Amino acid sequence: MQAPQTTVDPTEIAKFEAMAAEWWDPDGKFKPLHMLNPCRLDYITAQIAAEFDRDTAGPAPFAGLRLLDIGCGGGLLSEPMARLGAEVVGADAAERNIPVARIHAEQSGLKIDYRHTTAEALAEAGEQFDVVLNMEVVEHVADPLAYLTATRQLLKPGGLQVCSTINRNPKSWAMAIVGAEVVMRWLPRGTHEWSKFITPDELYDLLRRAGLEPVDRKGFVFNPITWGWSLSARDLSVNYVTASVKPAG
Amino acid sequence: MDNPESRGILRVMNDASRILIVGGGLNGPALALALAQGGHEVTVIDALPEAQRETDDFDGRAYALALASQRLLQAVGVWDRVSDQAQPMLDIKVTDGHAGAGPSPFFMHFDHAEIEEGPMGYMVEDRHLRRAFLAAMREAPGIRTLGGAKVVAQEAHPGGVSVTLDDGTVLDGRLLVGCDGRRSGTATRAGIKRTGWEYGQTALVCAIEHDKPHHGVAHQFFMPPGPLAILPLTGNRSSIVWSERTEMAARIHAMPEPDYLEVLRPRFGDFLGRIGLAGGRYAYPLNLTLANSFAGERLALVGDAAHGMHPIAGQGLNAGLRDVAALAEVVTLAARRGEDIGAPDVLARYQQWRRFDTTALVLATDAFNRLFSNDNPVLRLGRDIGMGVLGALPSLRRGFVREAAGLTGDLPVLLQGRPI
Numbered sequence: 001m002q003a004p005q006t007t008v009d010p011t012e013i014a015k016f017e018a019m020a021a022e023w024w025d026p027d028g029k030f031k032p033l034h035m036l037n038p039c040r041l042d043y044i045t046a047q048i049a050a051e052f053d054r055d056t057a058g059p060a061p062f063a064g065l066r067l068l069d070i071g072c073g074g075g076l077l078s079e080p081m082a083r084l085g086a087e088v089v090g091a092d093a094a095e096r097n098i099p100v101a102r103i104h105a106e107q108s109g110l111k112i113d114y115r116h117t118t119a120e121a122l123a124e125a126g127e128q129f130d131v132v133l134n135m136e137v138v139e140h141v142a143d144p145l146a147y148l149t150a151t152r153q154l155l156k157p158g159g160l161q162v163c164s165t166i167n168r169n170p171k172s173w174a175m176a177i178v179g180a181e182v183v184m185r186w187l188p189r190g191t192h193e194w195s196k197f198i199t200p201d202e203l204y205d206l207l208r209r210a211g212l213e214p215v216d217r218k219g220f221v222f223n224p225i226t227w228g229w230s231l232s233a234r235d236l237s238v239n240y241v242t243a244s245v246k247p248a249g
Numbered sequence: 250m251d252n253p254e255s256r257g258i259l260r261v262m263n264d265a266s267r268i269l270i271v272g273g274g275l276n277g278p279a280l281a282l283a284l285a286q287g288g289h290e291v292t293v294i295d296a297l298p299e300a301q302r303e304t305d306d307f308d309g310r311a312y313a314l315a316l317a318s319q320r321l322l323q324a325v326g327v328w329d330r331v332s333d334q335a336q337p338m339l340d341i342k343v344t345d346g347h348a349g350a351g352p353s354p355f356f357m358h359f360d361h362a363e364i365e366e367g368p369m370g371y372m373v374e375d376r377h378l379r380r381a382f383l384a385a386m387r388e389a390p391g392i393r394t395l396g397g398a399k400v401v402a403q404e405a406h407p408g409g410v411s412v413t414l415d416d417g418t419v420l421d422g423r424l425l426v427g428c429d430g431r432r433s434g435t436a437t438r439a440g441i442k443r444t445g446w447e448y449g450q451t452a453l454v455c456a457i458e459h460d461k462p463h464h465g466v467a468h469q470f471f472m473p474p475g476p477l478a479i480l481p482l483t484g485n486r487s488s489i490v491w492s493e494r495t496e497m498a499a500r501i502h503a504m505p506e507p508d509y510l511e512v513l514r515p516r517f518g519d520f521l522g523r524i525g526l527a528g529g530r531y532a533y534p535l536n537l538t539l540a541n542s543f544a545g546e547r548l549a550l551v552g553d554a555a556h557g558m559h560p561i562a563g564q565g566l567n568a569g570l571r572d573v574a575a576l577a578e579v580v581t582l583a584a585r586r587g588e589d590i591g592a593p594d595v596l597a598r599y600q601q602w603r604r605f606d607t608t609a610l611v612l613a614t615d616a617f618n619r620l621f622s623n624d625n626p627v628l629r630l631g632r633d634i635g636m637g638v639l640g641a642l643p644s645l646r647r648g649f650v651r652e653a654a655g656l657t658g659d660l661p662v663l664l665q666g667r668p669i
Contacts, residue, residue, distance in 0.1 A: 026594040037594075038586060079587070083584075104407075108408050
């Protein structure tokens with residue numbers, strides 16, 4: 001059997017494999033992701049609710065939706081989506097994350113289909129989803145356009161993709177690399193390569209070229225006073241997120 | 250969601266997110282109602298049998314509900330059940346007095362006309378609140394109450410928490426909430442230590458009947474042995490909270506009724522006419538106790554279990570209901586995001602929201618009490634002048650009025666009278 005085509009850079013996978021075991025400790029190595037998570041979930045749940053006309057105050061609001069979480073890691077997004085009733089496939093290119101995520105889902109009483117695979121392999125296998133979560137992945141891939149094209153193929157017509165990444169400018173270099181990796185040591189040094197960061201306009205352009213229709217973008221803004229993250233309609237200068245749909249026709 | 254079939258689905262879907270509340274006093278039921286409204290399945294474990302909570306005899310206990318607390322009761326469907334028996338507090342008069350010597354010339358007068366929201370708060374008797382909570386819980390979908398059940402063990406594990414009752418029943422949940430008072434067994438079993446001290450004072454609590462109407466005015470007198478509050482109840486009745494040094498309080502508490510009244514009468518003069526006791530008499534030794542943490546592994550502490558404070562400003566229940574509103578909001582928003590409601594990062598949000606606020610309030614009421622429970626002439630002059638200054642500055646006073654009504658700070662939506 002032929003090995004799946006992949007655009008994932010192998011050195012990137014190795015970096016994350018080294019970090020896998022501590023996924024679920026909110027004060028551990030993934031503290032920054034745990035801190036950002038409520039804000040990411042607020043955006044994702046609001047976008048899904050709007051696109052598929054669901055009420056998150058009701059029971060199992062995402063029932064009937066098939067959802068793919070690319071780069072699922074320990075399951076920080078997969079578990080909430082499953083808890084909201086979605087049928088979740090969690091995919092990660094780092095093999096070691098899969099058992100970690102599986103054990104945790106079992107402890108939480110959740111049924112999630114975790115797979116050691118890539119977006120490209122899933123697309124090739126003809127898998128189809130209502131929602132694709134593509135969070136903090138695109139800045140780690142070798143060929144963003146090829147990768148985003150694969151994520152578009154994974155969507156059913158009318159499906160929704162939520163994609164977040166980091167902007168490329170002097171501020172994002174100062175915050176994401178100097179701040180998060182060097183000063184705060186939130187992330188291991190070398191987690192990010194600044195040259196791979198993508199501006200919001202570049203991402204919109206890439207999404208369109210991949211055959212998706214961008215519909216919304218917001219910034220994730222860190223407030224050093226409250227020590228927490230919030231969504232911003234105007235400030236996309238460092239971390240930001242986009243929503244796009246696959247045209248129905 | 251009105252048809253029974255969809256409610257059935259709700260039950261199944263939320264079963265994994267069941268929340269276990271220990272304590273059936275006032276905060277426990279308030280939290281159960283707020284959480285049930287947010288779509289959660291809740292079990293309330295109460296050491297007292299329901300029949301005992303249900304009694305209608307007036308036992309003399311009453312609460313001063315701040316306006317924000319009244320809004321929470323409204324939002325969870327309890328207020329309409331007690332509003333007929335609630336006495337609005339229209340004014341609060343604070344004065345520095347010497348027993349027998351009458352009040353000092355400097356008055357502080359907090360008038361509800363200074364805030365737009367209406368009365369500053371309400372006095373509601375314990376019996377009416379208890380019965381209203383029980384009735385509301387019976388009607389709310391998703392609430393199960395276990396009366397006369399004691400918790401003997403609790404254990405947190407990665408996916409949830411288990412509680413063992415004295416009859417051997419084991420209950421599972423995602424989150425355990427201790428609403429079991431200042432000697433919280435829930436906190437103790439979780440190994441959460443407390444900081445605190447004794448005041449050497451005891452609060453004497455009783456209700457009185459009087460000849461003259463109170464006109465909805467609450468009075469607080471500051472006397473050297475401790476503060477005395479006269480809080481208006483419905484009709485010509487008032488609730489009295491009266492602090493004395495513990496030895497003296499024990500003697501007064503043991504006195505026969507006529508002698509008790511003889512001691513009480515000169516302390517606030519004769520503006521209410523002849524007085525007589527209505528309901529029982531209580532003595533509560535005053536101590537301050539603050540849990541070192543408001544959250545543990547799959548555990549949150551609410552009300553006196555988190556913070557037992559000096560009842561000087563009637564802030565105990567109001568602070569508890571703030572915890573209730575904050576925890577219900579944190580947990581409900583977390584559930585809507587799909588988060589695990591018992592996860593440490595979710596509980597840290599509750600702790601962060603409430604602990605600073607509470608610690609500030611506990612220390613403020615403590616400092617307030619130390620300042621006023623004192624016969625040092627310098628402090629006395631200082632506080633008389635302070636009251637005069639406060640009385641002369643409307644904007645500063647308005648701030649105090651809003652604070653007393655519970656309308657300041659980062660307010661949970663339930664305290665604004667809105668659903669989550």
